[in-house]
């Protein structure tokens with residue numbers, strides 16, 4: 001049993017009014033709301049730090065699992081009730097703790113916002129105290145943890161917003177939020193840039209919506225809407241018992257972004273090459289440009305970025321390609337329920353190469369492999385496929401047929417060149433020849449099942 005999470009980002013239209021944007025006053029209100037919430041948060045952070053002992057208080061409870069009275073640390077909900085009692089004035093309870101009168105400072109703040117900042121403050125205070133404890137234990141002299149800040153993206157719990165995506169058309173989509181204008185709290189409508197994709201994603205079956213966050217950036221505002229989905233996934237150990245287990249291995253590379261092989265009953269039943277479609281070469285051209293600019297402008301200035309647009313383009317294409325390739329892998333996983341995805345444990349690859357642009361490009365190529373691994377893991381899990389990372393040692397050097405050590409080569413014209421980065425693989429023992437990445441991908445299965453070269457070594461007894 002596990003849980004998958006994802007976030008959908010919804011931009012608010014804060015452009016010009018005649019282009020369906022919100023007006024300036026509304027934008028100012030958003031900032032005002034964030035500001036007052038920050039102030040309220042710092043109030044509660046200070047309050048909890050002044051009552052440290054309460055955060056680690058033990059409460060007794062009856063454990064169903066152990067069928068006995070046990071002790072645990074006080075929970076966030078109990079702390080919240082306690083903090084509200086100590087700081088908030090109500091009709092029945094008119095005397096908050098001296099010096100901590102929240103109602104006087106933040107009159108009329110909606111309850112949902114107050115609870116949201118209290119929860120944030122509990123998390124911040126607890127994290128700070130834990131860091132302090134670690135610091136004292138470590139015995140270091142430098143690096144005392146700093147006091148927690150109050151900044152946070154406000155969480156909008158139920159009752160502080162409502163989202164209307166599809167009224168008549170997506171152009172009229174808006175979110176209704178409770179905001180602060182400097183004097184009072186009021187409901188306001190903010191247009192959002194929604195599309196059919198947003199609506200489909202937010203209403204997809206099986207996904208439970210959680211409380212969105214308001215993320216304010218210097219020139220834009222976004223709603224980040226998290227969703228969670230329960231996934232029934234057996235553990236790897238249980239799956240390994242299954243005789244009909246399907247393993248899907250992906251060898252991640254540069255020109256072949258991934259070579260996917262599917263194995264069942266000891267046989268490869270499906271192979272798919274995911275090519276980079278010229279991405280590596282394309283990126284290399286950009287890197288040449290970057291290195292030329294750097295050469296022209298001399299030493300880089302600290303804190304100053306150059307080639308911002310170019311880097312953004314490269315980063316986005318990288319992410320895009322990684323997502324697409326991960327989708328292909330996940331689609332294969334979805335065809336084999338209960339399967340295991342085998343990926344290699346990516347090592348720190350050195351970005352060697354001739355010339356700066358080459359090295360930069362290698363570094364980015366390594367980055368895309370990391371992205372691809374993360375996305376593939378996540379997307380495969382949505383189909384209840386769990387991922388195992390295996391030791392990649394020797395996967396590209398040993399023969400996947402007879403486990404002998406082989407060599408890599410490629411053809412230059414008709415001439416056969418043996419070198420480490422060759423595209424093809426040759427086994428001198430059994431004469432097997434194949435694409436080197438395919439051979440490596442098949443070897444991942446061997447590594448997972450601990451066959452051939454990857455058998456567990458017998459530990460030599462120390463005498």
Ligand SMILES: [Zn+2]
Pocket residue numbers: 399400401402403404427428429430431432
């Ligand atoms: Zn062989």
